[in-house]
Amino acid sequence: MDQWTTARAETVEQQLHRRGISDKRVLAAMASVPRHIFVPESQVNRAYWDGPLSIGYGQTISQPYVVALTCELLEISENAKVLEIGAGSGYAAAVLENLAHKVISIDRLQELVSLSRENLKRAGCRNVEVICADGTLGCPAEAPFDAIAVAAGAPAVPDSLKKQLKVGGRLVIPVGRSKRQQDLIRIERLSETEFKTDNLGAVAYVPLVGAEGWTDAG
Structure with missing residues (x-):
């Protein structure tokens, strides 16, 4: 095994499996996606570090555990269509592609849309469409x-996202009154009008900016 294969194997065992991530498909996806492709060159030596890393433009690539937890939740x-909000550098979309049939990833920053498309191409991902939008x-x-x-x-769960869930579908989103501290929320659509909400605990994400989010990233 090369150094990156070894690093991914260690990440899966030490950062994910030991913390309770048990979905075999999620663990396999995390073990296969080359995270080092999705970080800036200056951060490559920390690609598999147990935490978020800056990717520029005030944005980050999420901690491996958070990506795995979101996927598990x-x-x-295999035949699912998945929407990702916040393409970033493309890493989470690459993991999601290993689990789903198709992934639509959205980012409001054209610079990150271009970056994620380039990274996903380098990683050999073919079933991810990256869009610049709100x-x-x-x-x-x-x-x-x-x-x-x-x-x-987000300050609250966007109604638009809830409406775009299939019945039986799930939405995972950080929600909180603070732009830097939230709770990770999972919403399951039970019917056309009913939703089940679970709170998974405190997290810290960059702000979700847009018409149904925060008005600015500050």
Whole structure:
């Protein structure tokens, strides 16, 4: 095994499995996606560090554990269509692609859309479409979705995202009154009008900016 394969194996065992991530498909996806491709060159030596890393433009690539936890909570099937809000550098979308049939990833910053597309291409990902748009409004043209993953903290759950969930689908999103501190929330759509909400505890994400999020990133 090369150094990156070894690093991913160690990440899966030490950062994920030991913390309770048990979904075999999620663990396999985390073991296969080359995270070092999705970090800036200056951060490559810390690619598998147990924490978020800056990718520029005031944004971060999420901690491996948080990506794995989100994927596990979404319970993604092989034929699922997934919406990701906050493409970043493309890493989480690459993991999601290993679990789903199709991934639509949205970012409001064109610079990050271009970066994530380039990184995903380098990683050999073919079933991810990256769009520059207001992620708080979702992607009505592709709705409904089996799963929606939001990689930024919102002051409240955007109604647009809830409406774009299939019945039986799940949405994972950080929600809180603070722009830097939230609770990780999982919402399951039980029917056209009923939703079940679970609180998974405190997290810290960058702000979700948009029409149904924060008005600015400050």
